[in-house]
Amino acid sequence: MTAATVPARSLAIEGDIGVLTLSYPPVNALSQVMREAIVEGMREANANPAIKAVVLICDGRTFLAGADITEFGKPPKAPSLREAQDQIENASKPVIAAIHGTALGGGLEVALCCHYRVAVPSAKCGLPEVHLGLLPGAGGTQRLPRIVGVEQALDMILNGSHVPAKKCLEMGLVDALVPEGELRAGAIAFARTVLAENRPLRKVRDNDDKLIAARAHPEIFANVRQANARKFRGFPAPEANIQCVEAAVNLSFDEGLATERRLFTELVAGTPSIAQRYAFFAERKATKIPDVPDDTPTVKVAKVGIIGAGTMGGGIAMNFANVGIPVVLVETQQAALDRGLAVVRKNYENSAKRGRFTSEQVEQRMALLTGSLQMESLADCDLVIEAVFENMAVKKEIFGKLDRICKPGAVLATNTSALDVNEIASAATSRPEAVVGMHFFSPANVMKLLEVVRGAETSHTALATAMQIAKKIGKVAAVSGVCPGFIGNRILAARSAQAQAMVLEGAMPWDIDQVLYDFGLPMGPFAMSDLAGLDIGWSKETSKGATIRERLCEMDRRGQKNGAGYYDYEVVDGTRIAKPSEVTRGIIRDLMGEQGKVAREISKEEILERCVYAMVNEGAKILDEGIAIRASDIDVVWVNGYGWPVYRGGPMFYADTVGLGTVVEKLKGYGGRMGPGFTVSPLLERMAAEGQRFTK
Ligand code: 3H9
Numbered sequence: 109m110t111a112a113t114v115p116a117r118s119l120a121i122e123g124d125i126g127v128l129t130l131s132y133p134p135v136n137a138l139s140q141v142m143r144e145a146i147v148e149g150m151r152e153a154n155a156n157p158a159i160k161a162v163v164l165i166c167d168g169r170t171f172l173a174g175a176d177i178t179e180f181g182k183p184p185k186a187p188s189l190r191e192a193q194d195q196i197e198n199a200s201k202p203v204i205a206a207i208h209g210t211a212l213g214g215g216l217e218v219a220l221c222c223h224y225r226v227a228v229p230s231a232k233c234g235l236p237e238v239h240l241g242l243l244p245g246a247g248g249t250q251r252l253p254r255i256v257g258v259e260q261a262l263d264m265i266l267n268g269s270h271v272p273a274k275k276c277l278e279m280g281l282v283d284a285l286v287p288e289g290e291l292r293a294g295a296i297a298f299a300r301t302v303l304a305e306n307r308p309l310r311k312v313r314d315n316d317d318k319l320i321a322a323r324a325h326p327e328i329f330a331n332v333r334q335a336n337a338r339k340f341r342g343f344p345a346p347e348a349n350i351q352c353v354e355a356a357v358n359l360s361f362d363e364g365l366a367t368e369r370r371l372f373t374e375l376v377a378g379t380p381s382i383a384q385r386y387a388f389f390a391e392r393k394a395t396k397i398p399d400v401p402d403d404t405p406t407v408k409v410a411k412v413g414i415i416g417a418g419t420m421g422g423g424i425a426m427n428f429a430n431v432g433i434p435v436v437l438v439e440t441q442q443a444a445l446d447r448g449l450a451v452v453r454k455n456y457e458n459s460a461k462r463g464r465f466t467s468e469q470v471e472q473r474m475a476l477l478t479g480s481l482q483m484e485s486l487a488d489c490d491l492v493i494e495a496v497f498e499n500m501a502v503k504k505e506i507f508g509k510l511d512r513i514c515k516p517g518a519v520l521a522t523n524t525s526a527l528d529v530n531e532i533a534s535a536a537t538s539r540p541e542a543v544v545g546m547h548f549f550s551p552a553n554v555m556k557l558l559e560v561v562r563g564a565e566t567s568h569t570a571l572a573t574a575m576q577i578a579k580k581i582g583k584v585a586a587v588s589g590v591c592p593g594f595i596g597n598r599i600l601a602a603r604s605a606q607a608q609a610m611v612l613e614g615a616m617p618w619d620i621d622q623v624l625y626d627f628g629l630p631m632g633p634f635a636m637s638d639l640a641g642l643d644i645g646w647s648k649e650t651s652k653g654a655t656i657r658e659r660l661c662e663m664d665r666r667g668q669k670n671g672a673g674y675y676d677y678e679v680v681d682g683t684r685i686a687k688p689s690e691v692t693r694g695i696i697r698d699l700m701g702e703q704g705k706v707a708r709e710i711s712k713e714e715i716l717e718r719c720v721y722a723m724v725n726e727g728a729k730i731l732d733e734g735i736a737i738r739a740s741d742i743d744v745v746w747v748n749g750y751g752w753p754v755y756r757g758g759p760m761f762y763a764d765t766v767g768l769g770t771v772v773e774k775l776k777g778y779g780g781r782m783g784p785g786f787t788v789s790p791l792l793e794r795m796a797a798e799g800q801r802f803t804k
Contacts (some may be wrong), residue, residue, distance in 0.1 A: 116167065117145035119152055126159035126297045127292065131167035138214045139176040140185040146218070150195035150203075161202045163188045163298040164222060165292060170209025171231070177240065180376050189214055189246045197311055199220040202302045206295035207231045207282065212272060217246040220255065223310045225282040226298045227273040228291050233281055236268035240388060241345045241381030241755060245372030250364040250570055251312040256281055258322040258357060262332050265349050322357050327353055342628045342753055344380055347656035348372075379765060384719045386803060387747055390740035390758070394586040395575055398737065404572040407519055409433060409580075413489035415506055417479070418447025420523060421495035423552030426452055427572055427581040429473040430553075436485050437477050445479040452477065455553065483509050491577065493546055494522040503527060507536035507543070519570045521546040525597055529563045529590050541567035544574050547594060557749030559594050560582040584650035586744045589735040596745045598735075599759065600633075602726035606718040607633040607785055611656065612700055614707030615715060616666045617674045618688045623715040628753030633719075635686060638673035642666050659695045718778060721771050724763040728789035733801075739802035759804040768796035
């Protein structure tokens with residue numbers, strides 16, 4: 109934990125109720141000191157005959173948010189979480205958990221050892237361990253199914269979702285809701301009712317009713333495995349979580365606990381969980397910009413303007429409407445505006461159909477979106493995001509207008525994925541300090557990543573505002589300096605160069621895609637191109653027919669959208685299936701012939717190493733040039749924007765697991781094959797020679 113504060117434990121006595129308050133900012137994680145506080149606090153409460161029931165409550169913004177993740181992998185420090193839980197569960201008087209904020213992981217597991225639970229309506233409960241490559245290791249996999257049933261428990265544990273208090277009440281996970289802001293008083297009143305009604309010391313561990321019911325349905329487990337096979341691919345934790353819940357159903361409580369302990373111990377020591385824990389902290393570190401202090405003034409974003417109501421602009425707008433911020437969407441033509449707003453509505457309605465929110469909420473969100481054909485409508489916006497197509501002249505014209513129209517202090521952002529933010533800022537505006545890049549990824553309402561691009565003159569305020577608003581709309585933000593492609597696409601280009609080169613050495617696009625898919629990426633570079641459209645940036649007039657892509661486009665094979673690209677596509681039972689294409693094979697053969705190249709066998713190992721180590725090498729250059737603040741920011745970009753498997757941490761973390769010496773040796777070994785312009789990053793070489801790592 110970062111908090112240097114001394115953990116506070118106080119036991120107040122209100123009539124015959126003991127109120128044990130725990131406090132360990134920022135999130136009341138269950139560090140050693142906190143476990144000790146529970147053990148001692150409960151001992152004291154148990155020993156005091158004046159106390160007839162105990163309320164366990166936390167100070168600050170949340171109930172216990174889980175085990176202290178920084179303690180994992182280090183020698184255990186007594187008392188264990190289990191000892192703290194035993195003090196509660198075996199208490200001689202009822203213990204009531206009083207929940208606000210989030211009761212997560214070990215925090216919920218502590219609450220599950222209390223005899224009763226109350227919460228305020230805004231509270232949430234969850235077992236998010238799966239996101240850290242773990243399982244709830246303090247009895248959660250055994251107690252949760254006993255209280256909410258096997259199916260609901262599997263759902264919560266495998267999705268790691270934060271379940272709202274109202275739903276928890278319906279599931280029986282909490283016993284009562286108390287009014288917002290009145291948790292302490294509400295919990296004390298509840299404790300008094302327990303005493304008055306002489307309710308039992310209810311131990312979740314003793315209630316097998318729901319498990320007995322599940323024993324008649326062993327297919328639950330096969331079904332959940334099958335339904336989630338795609339989502340769980342490559343991750344060891346979901347299977348271990350399922351096995352624990354199976355153990356809860358089929359074994360005694362203590363045997364189930366032993367299974368849970370064994371599997372937790374295995375997971376916590378494994379690279380996937382180490383990588384996922386690293387990713388957790390990397391995301392938080394990425395929000396910290398060394399020369400921009402935490403207390404930098406920010407612009408209060410009460411209204412957002414978006415220029416361009418295409419797929420990108422509409423998707424971006426949804427992010428703001430989702431959190432209640434009004435948006436003005438500007439287009440040049442009424443038809444384009446209508447189309448854009450109709451697509452947004454459709455997206456919302458589809459979400460409503462899937463039960464994600466009500467039709468009333470669809471209307472609330474749509475009411476926050478206003479269309480306009482006038483740039484002047486942006487005059488009172490606090491943040492304007494330009495999301496038109498990638499053309500420098502057009503962007504400059506727009507920023508020139510924004511400079512004249514927008515109020516002083518407004519932040520002017522461009523969603524460019526490729527163009528020079530400095531040029532846009534200084535050539536087109538008289539306020540380059542207000543200009544920042546906000547590079548959303550498509551679909552912008554879904555993808556987690558936001559690359560915040562810091563121009564040479566971007567002010568601390570503009571940067572801090574972009575980072576703050578990113579958090580508000582639920583994005584994971586990372587800062588990039590200005591360079592072609594920024595962090596993400598620049599690394600993508602380095603990988604593409606190798607993939608393209610290998611195709612002209614004898615590997616087929618589908619061979620390369622398969623290797624990267626097996627590594628854990630959702631798709632390889634050629635499938636990705638087909639999905640995005642091969643004709644992005646291509647035109648018939650300028651096409652020279654010199655590359656495979658150009659030849660495919662010339663044959664009107666433009667990717668998935670028209671049923672053929674690198675692959676042939678066939679729709680079977682409503683699902684689009686990609687198949688290796690003889691046409692593409694022929695184009696490759698012809699091109700190789702024209703270039704006098706002879707195909708050779710390329711191993712899977714070479715495919716993986718050239719693609720991935722080229723990415724690492726580019727990452728090292730990006731780091732060396734100061735484009736990324738830290739190696740972990742590069743990993744944040746690739747995990748959240750490009751589907752890099754989080755159980756491999758990110759390209760830079762992965763390089764550390766392989767060893768930088770090996771990476772350099774391999775890159776040098778491939779020599780001229782890496783391409784004429786390829787050079788090994790001096791930083792990478794130096795770090796390898798010194799036995800260093802990118803990530804600590
Ligand atoms: C577990 O419980 C295992 C058990 O089943 C078994 C044990 C045997 N530990 O996210 P924020 C830090 S596994 C250490 O920006 P928010 C965080 O790094 C755990 N540190 O705040 C950051 O530090 P800094 C299961 C933690 O308000 C600061 O707190 N629990 C932990 O946006 C503020 O965090 C989880 O997985 C932790 N557990 O969100 C919950 N949590 O300021 C993980 C936070 O130096 N936590 N920090 O950058 C969260 O999901 C969010 O932090 C939370 C608050 C929703 C609680």
